[in-house]
Amino acid sequence: MALKLKPLLIAASVALILSGCGESTSATAGEGHAGHVTDNQGGNGNNGGTDGNNTFDQTKLIESLVDNVITPTYQAFDTNVKSQPALLKAYCDLETAYDPALEDQQAKDQLNEAKLNAQNAWKETMVSWQHAELMILGPLSAQRKTLRNNIYSWPAVSTCSVDQDVMFFYAGEINGNDYDIAKRSDKRRGLDALEYLLFNENMGHSCSAASAGDALSDWDNKTEQARKALRCQFAVAVAEDLSETSTQLLYQWAGEDGYANVLKQAGQPGNKFATTLAAINEITDALFYMTEELKDYKLATPLGMFSNSCGTSVCAQDVESIYAKHSIENIRANIAGFEKIFTGGDAENTGFDDFLDDQGATDTKEIMLKGIADAKLAADEVENLQSALTTDSASVEKTHAKVKDVTDQLKNDFINKLALELPQTSAGDND
Template identity: 50%
Template sequence: MLISAKLKPIALVTSLVLTLAACSEDTSSTQGPNYGGGTTDPGNGGGTSFDEKALVANLVDNVITPTFTSFNQQAAANHATLSQYCAVEKSAAEGEATEDERLAALLEAQTSWRDTTALWQHAELMQMGPLLENEGELRNLIYSWPAKSLCGVDQDTAYFEDGMINLDSTRPYDIKERTATRRGLVSLEHLLFSEQLNHSCSISNDALADWNNRSDSERRIARCEFAIEVASDLVDNSQVLLDKWNGDSGYAMALKNAGEVDSSFDSAHAAVNVISDALFYLTEQVKDKKLALPLGYESNSCGLEACPQDVESPIAAQSLANIQANLAAFEKLFTGNGIAQDNTTGFDDFLIEEEGTDTKDAMLKGLTDSNKTLESINGTLQQALIDEKAKVEQTHEKVKDVTDQLKHDFINKLALELPKSSAGDND
């Protein structure tokens, strides 16, 4: 049963975090003109009198840490909800639960996935430290997009049920040994939302040989049982993120102690640059991958034309909500408006200090305009690419208004350096 997605307002998506926690751009320069120098103050290092240590502390303590904590809590709640759903699915197979009860439990499981995904889409825009280590290994285990393999998920559903890989008793199944595309939120989307119960593989292996001939109930139960395993693995990986982030030796403390003796960062300015790098998710992923790619601005599955199948979340139709969550996370990281109402030190304050008020205003206006265009879209992003393409194009333009400022005036005013992945991007 595919439940249609509704776009969530920024306030609603952001409140999940707070409640659970307590086409041309000028790229001729890869860094601001004052990058990395101008003062002997170890607390800053960027040639500014602005208190960059205070900026880092607020963003870490009141924005980033609460986001990672909330995701961990929601991942645990999601595991519990999926376990309840699977129990109802089994009861329905035995005639002890009605079809309406089964569908209601499925809807709760799908809603739980949406809530978990909404929180992760905030964390997606806060990738630094443990989420970037080993080419983003931990991040990919949680959310492998754009990489995915529906066939791989179907295979692992059968492998998990059998307790072995492709009926080979010498290869016991262990999800920790499986690739990222068979795990995490992308896998759960397929398991919970795909109405097609036949497997997605062009050629079935031994484990899937009889899959398409099994009853609907048997296949739904196999999928929900594997979904519980995937959800449990998701909890584990969300805890790994917290463990690497928190504590005296965690990455959060390393950022806050930047510029101090024995710090891994030479200055607070270097730590600020790490956080500012995360903002470029809006350029490299939201603008280019989530909007430009399905619009056909670059080659996609349909060539160079609008391609609904290339949206981020085609099965659950969560794409618009994901983009809106990304925008909300960007705004929190930019303004410093987290869980502490009495401390909102953010990049906007830094810009004002560095005579960049116009840049700050332009970026905030771009965010507001982006959300207005998103809210004007009726239905899903897939359908909008067919019926309301102009609105999707306008959303791309408004997001680009923000990223144009981000890649030029923002880094120049604050004497920051572009992330390497953006230095050569001319779109």
């Protein structure tokens, strides 16, 4: 199968670089909207943070989100991803040694258990990553999301490329050069490649005759068991590469000069962000994953609301995580990630709900909290997204509608009440 590339609306981070002689973590609101600041107050009308009588500590909000939500989310992913190589190796050692001709039921049971352990570890890792998908900023958004895509490149996937690299890895070289997975494209690496290797039960390669190339010329001559062994051996390499990439993420995020400190020091001299509100705006830009990727590509596209692989009709084959049948779990995790950022993780921590209260926008806060709760309930009613699309599409449509209720508030009242700006890709989106 040739490269499968779906459209991806990437929310562009908007850094509001303001001139002025100083920066305060609070400001006085004026006319027009909460947080309004006139130019003679040292800004460009977009570094406000109070309702006129009260002050809101924007630095405290940033610190809360970084320390209580984003950093723990990245750390949870790192913990999960680092458990995978050992589990995959344990499974792969059994898969490589297994001889189906011996009809050894005990060996088969041990093999199946080891594979299930590896698959469950992938699912736990994927859930933790789907939380992080609402927090794509800093090192994850840099260089056209290179680091993010090396971890998870969906919706740009190519199972044919993965099949080819199974054999390149086995051969140990490509065109006379030593094989190095770290130098391979993101579509041959990451959680999506690992899903295909672990969950796809079809041992035929997915390339067309024209795209298979010499790498797969001998694939069809191998036994099914030999193919399983080759795939699992490459899966171990993919898991080890993921672990290294996660280490890079933590270093670039939480190191002494990491992006976490850049955000927390927003507004200080020499900082990338001239104002705290500019840093907050970058965090909210990441929340728009819920609009483009979640609402539009994970739900509307397979529902046939946008063009898909089936034309414009319901298309179960276009769901995310199709091999692991983990699509609705990913969606639930995305909504949970959004909620973490919105609330600061729990009631004790400062979140955007507190910012809205301070701006006199408690009504918007309550509407969004109810919208999040309704979206969670709707997603919980869908047991399996692929099946529901064909047998109970109304439940998927309901989930889409409830997610849209949240994103409508995000694009309008939330942004306006907090004097923030829409990401460029959402500025003209009125759906």
